[in-house]
Amino acid sequence: MSNTKVLPLLDAEAPEAAAPCCPPLTERPFTAEEAETAARMFKALGDPVRLRLFSAVASHEGGEACVCDISDVGVSQPTVSHHLKKLKEAGLLTSERRGTWVYYRVEPSVLAAMGKLLTIAPAPA
Amino acid sequence: MSNTKVLPLLDAEAPEAAAPCCPPLTERPFTAEEAETAARMFKALGDPVRLRLFSAVASHEGGEACVCDISDVGVSQPTVSHHLKKLKEAGLLTSERRGTWVYYRVEPSVLAAMGKLLTIAPAPA
Numbered sequence: 001m002s003n004t005k006v007l008p009l010l011d012a013e014a015p016e017a018a019a020p021c022c023p024p025l026t027e028r029p030f031t032a033e034e035a036e037t038a039a040r041m042f043k044a045l046g047d048p049v050r051l052r053l054f055s056a057v058a059s060h061e062g063g064e065a066c067v068c069d070i071s072d073v074g075v076s077q078p079t080v081s082h083h084l085k086k087l088k089e090a091g092l093l094t095s096e097r098r099g100t101w102v103y104y105r106v107e108p109s110v111l112a113a114m115g116k117l118l119t120i121a122p123a124p125a
Numbered sequence: 126m127s128n129t130k131v132l133p134l135l136d137a138e139a140p141e142a143a144a145p146c147c148p149p150l151t152e153r154p155f156t157a158e159e160a161e162t163a164a165r166m167f168k169a170l171g172d173p174v175r176l177r178l179f180s181a182v183a184s185h186e187g188g189e190a191c192v193c194d195i196s197d198v199g200v201s202q203p204t205v206s207h208h209l210k211k212l213k214e215a216g217l218l219t220s221e222r223r224g225t226w227v228y229y230r231v232e233p234s235v236l237a238a239m240g241k242l243l244t245i246a247p248a249p250a
Contacts, residue, residue, distance in 0.1 A: 026188070026236070030180040032199070035173040043171025048160040051167065055155040063151070074157070111151070111243050118240035120233055 024119045041114055044090035049075055050083045057093060058106040066101035149244045166239055169215035174200055175208045179217060183231040191226035 022034040030038065045051050056070040057063075071080055084104055087093040093104045147159040155163070170176050181195040182188075196205055209229055212218040218229045 025176075025180045026183040026231070028180075028184045029195075029197075030177050032173065032177065035176045035180070039171050039173040039176045042167045042176065046164050046168025046171040048157065048164040051150075051160045051164045052155050052157065055150045055153075055160070058151040059153045070154075072154075106151070108245055111245060115240050115243035118236050118243065120236060 021113070022117055025117055026120050038117060040090050041092060041110075044087055044092055047083070049073055049079070050087060053080065053083050054087055054092060054106070057104045058111070063108070064103050064105040066103045068101060070104075146238070147242055150242055151245050163239075163242060165215050166217060166235075169212055169217055172208070174198055174204070175212060178205065178208050179212055179231070182218060182229045183236070188233070189228050189230040191228045193226060195229075 021037045022030060045054060052073045053070055056073070057065045060069055067077070067080060067084070071077060073080070075083075084093065084095075088095060088104075092110055093106060095102050095104050097103075146162045147155060170179060177198045178195055181198070182190045185194055192202070192205060192209070196202060198205070200208075209218065209220075213220060213229075217235055218231060220227050220229050222228075
């Protein structure tokens with residue numbers, strides 16, 4: 001059983017379609033609402049330890065990892081758990097318990113949606 | 126005269142080549158140093174007002190804007206200036222004074238380098 005939540009950067013009606021919340025940053029000024037949503041994701045990656053944990057999960061075999069796989073970032077286990085919770089709250093990770101361990105997974109669609117924010121909009125014709 | 130600074134996400138020897146500091150987040154776990162550098166950029170975009178200002182500059186004609194063009198985000202002029210300074214310190218904007226006004230510019234290479242962090246690494250052969 002997965003406890004996947006709706007990811008805030010994606011269209012809640014069709015998260016698998018990876019419809020981003022926001023246009024590329026270069027296309028037009030963000031509205032206040034778009035900025036709130038996107039800033040939450042960027043802020044979650046704006047901490048070095050969190051970013052290392054996120055990268056450890058994202059690059060792990062199969063795109064998922066349990067806490068036992070990714071504790072090698074020089075902080076305590078409770079700190080690791082705290083940061084993983086923050087990444088989940090921001091919609092960047094989902095988690096699933098299997099037996100003893102909780103497995104964390106990065107949704108490729110979330111990375112794709114964030115990447116799209118940072119693409120250069122084509123020049124107007 | 127431009128006061129363009131070396132952008133921390135880029136190779137200091139060849140910033141125009143947009144060599145990113147870090148591999149895609151999905152390629153391998155970030156080192157502590159890579160995470161420090163990349164987290165600084167993400168953190169700078171992790172505030173809704175800053176993100177709106179950044180988007181306003183990035184989407185403005187010619188990829189640059191003066192403060193007079195982008196003050197429409199519902200905060201005071203000193204607050205706008207404060208956030209623009211933070212974006213400059215993170216290497217996301219450069220600035221240039223021309224006459225009365227300071228013009229801010231997003232380096233496309235910085236956006237490209239950040240976007241590259243968020244690409245999905247190809248599966249190993």
